[in-house]
Amino acid sequence: MPKKVLASVAFDALCHNIEAYTSRIAQPFTDALSLYAIDLIANNLVDVYNGTAGKDGWEKITLASTIGGMVINTAGVTLAHGMEHPASGLKNIVHGQGLAALTPVIIEASYKGNREKFSKIARIMGGMTAEDCATKIRTLLKKLDLNYTLSDLGIKEEDIPWMAENCMKVSAAGVVNNPVVFSKEEIAEIYRKAL
Template structure:
């Protein structure tokens, strides 16, 4: 048994921990760029609450509220320019995974400059970034627990992650009380993403003992809590479980990576700006059906956690969950046409080669093309 595990993540987890935003920020810097989306953190009061806490702790702040779903590299450039121009020495990320990813990209770009795509595709490397304080308001991407920042290049429509340890948040505050106002469709999408992160990492060819332990627990926690909070938004015990599942999912993919499911979804949301969790749900049955032969023991273990008996009914359990969460949209419903399949296939091979290689069945171009077509 040989493996290496390194993930310098500082998690502050629990109900009410958002009251520590100001205190934790003050330990990281004196002038913060607050990165968030345009609406939800304002409506919930979290943005005003954060600004007040920062001021109380002597941290000045500048607002960048243009983080969009599936954040663009151009958005990262805009935010980084403001951070540099305003002399910010800290980035505070408030919101869902897209806001966190945009913030991490901005923290990196503000220090390194140049073409961020060169870092995304590994042509350049850097271990420097501004410190990030991450405060997630959705429980899905796990961005608070890893060194990934997914963004889309609007010129090429490549959706790919910047990966480096410098953008692992210096501190992440995970407060389940911030999650309870999520609309049900958003919860369904992000919760399914959290489950899929753990499943991807568990079946990955580069998984290892520690990621297996965490991923299995993440799957168990998500399976136990997702439908409960979907039905009852006031079930705080289940919210805690789902938040932990999400964070574990982010942590395990940092080491074990994602596999074909995420690798195939990124071209979909890159091309059509689709909601990531819905894209995963549209692809999951066909991807998993073609994967069982590559890892029957692990897929059997996941099936049992989801209420099945072995690998033979895993796809049925996934379909059942997708139905309960009302995530039944197809790729066709998201605007994908059969004429898009060649582009999706080639883009998948371009941006997700590692994810495809990590999958328990290494799909050929033809198999990838068939899965996309079946999912329309």
């Protein structure tokens, strides 16, 4: 698998687990599985990406990815997936790259909706508090050569009204599952911050 593909699909798997864990419809079983999978990715992905992990590292990433699919089946996804789908639909953006551009900005806007859970994610990734979570995600993205903005991916300011409108239409479940539920205007502002 090319490194660029690995980084994108593995970050998508991480997002599945983070979003299921922080979803407003999460439950104890999805929480336990998501935390386990976040830890597997946080502690193995960079080595797998750099080619320094053995078979065990690959197995852990694969297991975490499988868990990600399981937990979103129950707890759903939240705003990062909800906002990314219109972006990739509009500009044919690689899904994991779109998530990379949006996720840290969305976490910064959302962590106050569930400080305890975002703090746990931050601690798994080497931080301490909910405020550290987005920074730790950005650090990981740099190590994976995934530190994109929406502008890097071809999104322009004039695309934002269409994307915000479509986010509300096609990703309504992800919008309402988010720890903080944002209006269309607030979602447009998050898109602007991700440019």
